[in-house]
Amino acid sequence: MKRARFTEEQIIGILRENEAGAKAGELARKHGVSEGTIYAWKAKFGGMSVSEAQRLKALEDENRRLKSLLADAILDKAALNELLFKKMVGPAAMREGVAHLRTVFEISERRACSIVKADRKMVRYRSRRPPDTELRERLRGLAAERRRFGYRRLFVLLRREGELSGKNRIYRLYREEGLTVRKRRARRRAIGTRAPILVEAKANARWSLDFVHDQFAGGRRFRVLNVVDDVTRECLAAIPDTSISGRRVARELSALIARRGRPGMIVSDNGTEFTSTAILAWAEDHRVAWHYIAPGKPTQNGFVESFNGRMRDELLNETLFFGLDHARQKLAAWAEDYNTRRPHSSIGYQTPAAYAAHLNATGRPAAQCGSSTARPVATTAPSGVTNAETLVRAG
Template structure:
């Protein structure tokens, strides 16, 4: 019995079980009567605890910092230290998953794009349906606003299909200046090279075996897998597409992003657009996340067999 709470419980037990006075019980266990009689003045946090548990049950991979942002967005004023205490008392800590390999050696900070649609990053993510059939997801991200531009799921995604999906994204958002990808067979195919030449969009290939040079979409893939793919069993391809569309809307409009000042990507894009219309300057918000590292190679892929892109 080293804590005041434990001593109060012991005194209450002696008084009820052995019918002794509080003074006698305190003498037996060596407790201070003023400590035993103390009444806490701490306010009742039942409402906040209930809401915290509700958010944590829906956002199972959110830590207390993002839950704090979401609770504050609902108009609740609470100190971050108090919410962290409630978060720990409710045992809502996120269990860390297994480690991953990390790049070693000297790395140069990556230059960030200076506006929307300056640079898009894309990559593939794979997952499995409940009947053990595998499917792939094409993820496209705007490196400046951090918006998820497209999430396309199918059992096969060829270079021609990638070009069609990019055409659909361009029709909604406009032409990007550059697209960054790895050296996958679909992305180095003649269909993509021909598409790049026709659209006059520069296509930049990272160095083989250097996924950190495509850090924005790799980070997005980690969030997608951690918050949706690892948490959901997909019964069919249509089911996967439906949940991916819902998660994409939530990611762009609700989920706070630490890299852009804890704002949702769509909100940050609107603020940036309004600043450009008002005074011609971009709104650049420094977030709490570490800056991305490992700049892409300016010479493109190290594989000499890949033909250069004209234009």
Template sequence: MKRTRFTEEQIIGVLKEAEAGAKTAELARKHGISEATLYNWKAKYGGLEVSEAKRLRALEDENAKLKRLLADAMLDNAGLKDLLFKKMVTPAAKREAVAHLQALLDVSERRACRVIAADRSVVRYASRRDDDAGLREKLRDLAHQRRRFGYRRLHILLRRDGVTINRKKTQRLYHEEGLTVRRRKGRKRAVGCRAPAPVPALPNQRWSLDFVHDQMATGRRFRVLNVVDDVTRECLAAVPDTSISGKRVVRELTDLIARRGKPGMIVSDNGTELTSNAVLEWCGAAKIEWHYTTPGKPTQNAFVESFNGRMRDELLNETLFTSLAHAREKIAAWVDDYNTGRPHSALGYATPAAFAADLRKQGAASLRIAGGYATQPLASPALSRNNDAEALIATG
């Protein structure tokens, strides 16, 4: 009976018989193999012991396995290079990529999904939605008639025509049809006052606002809304969050005014949050003058810009934040130290809290001397302790 497979022990045994003097033809006939097979065994296993032959067989198996893995990896890399410049974010894009790999590399669906890290259930999903062809055509017609209308206004027009549709579905169809309105250049922004704002010499007369950005250890970015008193250099608020809108700015300022009182003026740049309708309406309702600096002139908002530089140098660049709660804790502790413990060179190396307390005492004394009436002098707060004529002229 012909043997289809021989173990190493059996092969070495046959070769031992050949070495003992047995003829090749007789050995081949005895073991049911061809003479060519016997010669191949001699070339491969000649002079080896059983243990060495087993080791050789194991090395061959491992080598074959590594070759298969290398071939699979090279095939996967070839498929990924072909998809290098294609975005595979949406389920539709992933289905298209899987189909492309199957056609290009002639691989199975399971392997194609593994290459692009896609779930097979996503690839096999068949949508049960209606095609909404009539609704899409009607939406396109309305969009061509009202070229500057967004999906909200188009949704109202559809409802007027008797179409029962959810606003979110209108938005989805609107984006799928590529009807997004392009924003025109030269959008008008809130201009505000462009004249240089004077620096008063009393606390709580002018505040400065600005944002500073950083990111956590996870890579998620967050921003901090900083509010600084330009006279005392105190940090009145440092609000960290992942997103701070104009409404959030208004809410934080309202809480700050409830604790500290209304400022005479607020200074900021022309950021979208600070020029939003919510901020402009709040300024009119609260009767607070809001001064916007000239675009490209950060020196006009130098007090808060300097504070941002100190915060970045002393806190943000030195601390690795693990979460938003950790960032809030560290920033609150640093702000407290900045106000009450950190000497400020512009204040004669006094702390902002101590300098503010001193200014309040000076203001109360001047009110008593003037009989209950006092004007608000315009001077640099750093020189409030040296009010000679030369210093006042130098600071304007």
């Protein structure tokens, strides 16, 4: 604010000279001001004492200051209302908010930063990271090929190709490229307690069976019989058909045993196909322990339920089937890819086939090599099993 040339005492003194008989023109020439200024002083301070003039000046200054504060508060409130539906979390969002306020309200950077509660150094910062163009293109290509893979499995695939970047860097590029996979349903949480029963860490220790349903492009429904090895996580069979009876299940299991060997135990739900006379007779003839989970407790058959979820997410929801032969081709190709190429998180992001080969060669899981104590692999085995062949030492 510009400093006044005359104080209140000087102005009152000049007005007193005018009241004593001095003309306005003479006072103007004497003090170097215009006659209009003399008349303005007279209108404002005429008849006042020095103390009253000083009090008036103080009130005007206070009024001016309060008006300035009120205007600033109104402007800040308007700016905050402008950012009401913007999430000011993270440096990038704060930079956008500051730029938006400066454009809309034409305020300074300092004031915009104070409204957003952002550091001016952070707002002015410009990243020096390399563009990583080739890595971004390869990451987008893998994500387009594997549309339901998250950044962890994409990281494993990139590492197989020789990429040396760490997981955090891949995750940052994954987020910046907008490749995040949306979950199709809420996560289910198991309720209650489950007593773990130890299963020997070897192939064919236990198989799990279940059905998954889908439909053709014409609307006709079909079902898929899935058979999973609970220890190696291999997909042993994925058999589609419009109808699968208990006898068909028994024939497929016999063919699978002839090709792979007899399992120590089979786990399934209480579906009519698995509780039929044909299955009971088959289990007795082949001397296979068959365990049925409790009704309404699919978590007791969690291995094949998890496999069904991956199949639903990565294949059934992504593919349009035009017939039974087409479904068989797609399922066979996906099962082969699942066993030999797809990294599995629960076995250290190895493929099930590689994990099974290492397990058969060494007799121990890859993660347990060098350890003298074997740990259980399957934690939700059926209750009431006391056969020594299906139990393992717990260190």
